[in-house]
Amino acid sequence: MDDARKFFDGVTEETLDPLDWGDVQAVSHRIIDDAVDYLRDVRDRPVWREMPDNVREVFTASLPRSPSSLAAVYGEVSRTVMSYPMGNIHPRFWAWYMGSSNFTGALGDFLAAIQGSNLGGGNHAAGLMDSQVVNWCKEMLGFPASASGTLVSGGSMANIIGLTVARNTKAGIDVREHGVAAIEKPLRFYGSDQIHSCHRKAMEALGLGNRALRRIPTDAGLRIDIAALRAAIAEDRAAGFRPACVIGNAGTVNTGAIDDLQALAKLAHEEDLWFHVDGCIGALIAIAPRNKHRVAGIEWADSVALDPHKWLHAPFEVGCALVRDAVAHRKTFAVTPEYLESTPRGLASGEWLNDYGLQTSRGFRALKVWMALKQHGVDKFGRLIDQNIAQAGYLSELIEAEPLLELAASPTINIVCFRYQPGLAGGALKALNTEIMLRLQEQGIATLSDTTLHGEHWLRVAINNHRTRRTDLELMVREATRLGRKIAAEGSRPEQSIPEQPIDAIDLVR
Numbered sequence: 001m002d003d004a005r006k007f008f009d010g011v012t013e014e015t016l017d018p019l020d021w022g023d024v025q026a027v028s029h030r031i032i033d034d035a036v037d038y039l040r041d042v043r044d045r046p047v048w049r050e051m052p053d054n055v056r057e058v059f060t061a062s063l064p065r066s067p068s069s070l071a072a073v074y075g076e077v078s079r080t081v082m083s084y085p086m087g088n089i090h091p092r093f094w095a096w097y098m099g100s101s102n103f104t105g106a107l108g109d110f111l112a113a114i115q116g117s118n119l120g121g122g123n124h125a126a127g128l129m130d131s132q133v134v135n136w137c138k139e140m141l142g143f144p145a146s147a148s149g150t151l152v153s154g155g156s157m158a159n160i161i162g163l164t165v166a167r168n169t170k171a172g173i174d175v176r177e178h179g180v181a182a183i184e185k186p187l188r189f190y191g192s193d194q195i196h197s198c199h200r201k202a203m204e205a206l207g208l209g210n211r212a213l214r215r216i217p218t219d220a221g222l223r224i225d226i227a228a229l230r231a232a233i234a235e236d237r238a239a240g241f242r243p244a245c246v247i248g249n250a251g252t253v254n255t256g257a258i259d260d261l262q263a264l265a266k267l268a269h270e271e272d273l274w275f276h277v278d279g280c281i282g283a284l285i286a287i288a289p290r291n292k293h294r295v296a297g298i299e300w301a302d303s304v305a306l307d308p309h310k311w312l313h314a315p316f317e318v319g320c321a322l323v324r325d326a327v328a329h330r331k332t333f334a335v336t337p338e339y340l341e342s343t344p345r346g347l348a349s350g351e352w353l354n355d356y357g358l359q360t361s362r363g364f365r366a367l368k369v370w371m372a373l374k375q376h377g378v379d380k381f382g383r384l385i386d387q388n389i390a391q392a393g394y395l396s397e398l399i400e401a402e403p404l405l406e407l408a409a410s411p412t413i414n415i416v417c418f419r420y421q422p423g424l425a426g427g428a429l430k431a432l433n434t435e436i437m438l439r440l441q442e443q444g445i446a447t448l449s450d451t452t453l454h455g456e457h458w459l460r461v462a463i464n465n466h467r468t469r470r471t472d473l474e475l476m477v478r479e480a481t482r483l484g485r486k487i488a489a490e491g492s493r494p495e496q497s498i499p500e501q502p503i504d505a506i507d508l509v510r
């Protein structure tokens, strides 16, 4: 019989709680001890490693019917999930774009789950904290206190929130009631050709379609060409479209380019457009003393998407949408069904936070952000952003000093694109660099990603990592060059080469 089953007057009643909390406490202490060791020693492990078949097989097992002890369940998690992570908490993880998490934030996630509140709304402490974290986000970006906002799963959702308010405000009809088909003139949104793919998904989900988002060409620094934008707006007006919204990038995903946000704000004002900023990468530069000038103008936006799970290093997931006009924000999403009516006192007297987005139930995302900000203070996060940007500058110097490496361009912020260049071009150059990237991963040395800029393939290093040291970057440059030489020497068909065995990560720690 399962230990949580009790008999009362012949009726069996069950709960998920254990009969013996002492056992749970012992296992929980072990989990916490292991977690501390796990983070403390992260540098000593490979960044990433391929899973063996016996680990993959665990995830093909069928639905468990019989119980296991918590210790056994944890043992399985430890051998599989904990042993084969994505690697983004490692000091040498620089792929795509994500934060590197932090222990306090992880405790916040744990406590949020233990405390269990649903942040759909209500009169309770977690609800007030959720609103407080939104207020802190406004303060960090210089947004007015009267603005509204909401914590969401990440940047993609934060962008959708802002763009939905933009669509509804600029549609000229009541979109909620009549739908997009009733919009008189087709709406047009604008962003640079470097805009993140989540905006395409947003346009599709909003019923406007991908073509309603005009990609405007960029200048040599991959920033939106303002003159081309003006011309596109004029052309669209003349053709019977309704220009509705311009999306500025505060940090593009490819290179970290920051559009001229002040110029965009001015243009949006003159053209009567909604000004949304995708600040998932760079909005928080506003708190970095040495670099905040780069995002000047963000405080003039009508809406901003930012991502605490990037440069605040909150554990996934947490994004934030801010909207200057709180009334427009509420008007876009608020619905009060009969079962969620407020009461003058008691639990239902608190604000319904789900009136600011699409979710009804909401997780307690605020706690992990709140605890880390309280512990470290916002200034430290600002300094860490400056540190990553300085590290990107250092990496570009290392690359320029190595004759076999080529730098795509001086980094604007924390993203560096480069490649190994032994005098190849086209597909051969791409194959060689892809192989370098894969071997860096497979040997547990470092995780980079790649991208295409102006039609050319580059390796991409996004340093959004509070654990990275300059020595980590030196190591990566050394190893990328070593691998480049080795692969080139192996012959002209690198894709057929046999991957080397992973290097003991401890050898890599300098």
Ligand SMILES: Cc1ncc(COP(=O)(O)O)c(C=O)c1O
Residues within 6 Å of the ligand: 096, 097, 098, 153, 154, 155, 156, 157, 159, 196, 198, 251, 252, 253, 278, 280, 281, 307, 319
């Ligand atoms: C510029 C930009 N916008 C939006 C997103 C999407 O954010 P998320 O992955 O948090 O949904 C990203 C992700 O890296 C990004 O770099």
